[in-house]
Amino acid sequence: MEKKKKLLIVDDQVGIRILLLEVFSTEGYETFQAANGRTALDIVRTHSPDLVLLDMKIPGMDGLEILKQIKEINRDIKVIMMTAYGELDMIKEATDLGALMHFTKPFDIDEMRMAVNLQMGEGPASRFASGS
Template sequence: MIYVLILLPIALILLARKAKQKQRENNKPVIERSPLGDINMQPVPAHRNAPSVQPALHSDASSSAEQSVLIVDDQMAIRILLRELFEQEGLQVYEAANGTTAIEVARNYKVDFILLDLKMPDMDGIEALQEIRRFNQTVQVAMITAFVDPDKLDKARALGVKSFFTKPFDIEYLRSYVIGSLQSE
């Protein structure tokens, strides 16, 4: 059992590195993590010598660009798992460990779908979504939560959230839901 607890984080780190390398090879933007944690995550070009990544929200090519998902969860293992899942589907994937970073990514990049954790350290998912809705009324959002709070669910529905996934969630159902939602856009 101890070996599993030791090897699981190592495996997750190796998967994350592999995904990041694959993104660089495909010349896609990569979100780098600072040594201080995910709070200061900044999108950087896939190749350090490449020109700066231009925010897709301000690009004329955004209508022909691939679809993207923003995964917002303070648990790195969940972000890594979902990143791998959606990259295999050919989606551009962004990650945020907290609400503040999620708002910045959603503001600076074209995001078609957000998977948003309800409970996070700096602000909850409702607060983050309220801020995102100030500049993006159309992005599709599904909430992920470990516990159900009826008041928060009502607030989320009022902000346009149509689905809620309770941890631990069925990963195949989540994948199917997100892909189906993006295809129906």
């Protein structure tokens, strides 16, 4: 039996965390959530998620700082940023730090689902790639 892929959702808004947890649990991922940077980094160290959905604006430690520390812990963890603002300078910096892409809130949940499935190597795109 294949190991479930792990997804960490980091957002200080509980509504967004619940929505994303429901969507991605249904997709078959093992999901974790954190409302702040410290909790997020604890989960990264303990569970080593395959992918992190990371909000840019989190009280205490901002998304860029969390992203830096995730990459220090494990460079292979994929990170997708979420932002409520058109913060292009921060988005560029996040990309430079290793974030794959970003979604602006409110995001289209189906687009987010497809992007995550693609990054996790699940879903239609990966099946074609393997030449099956």
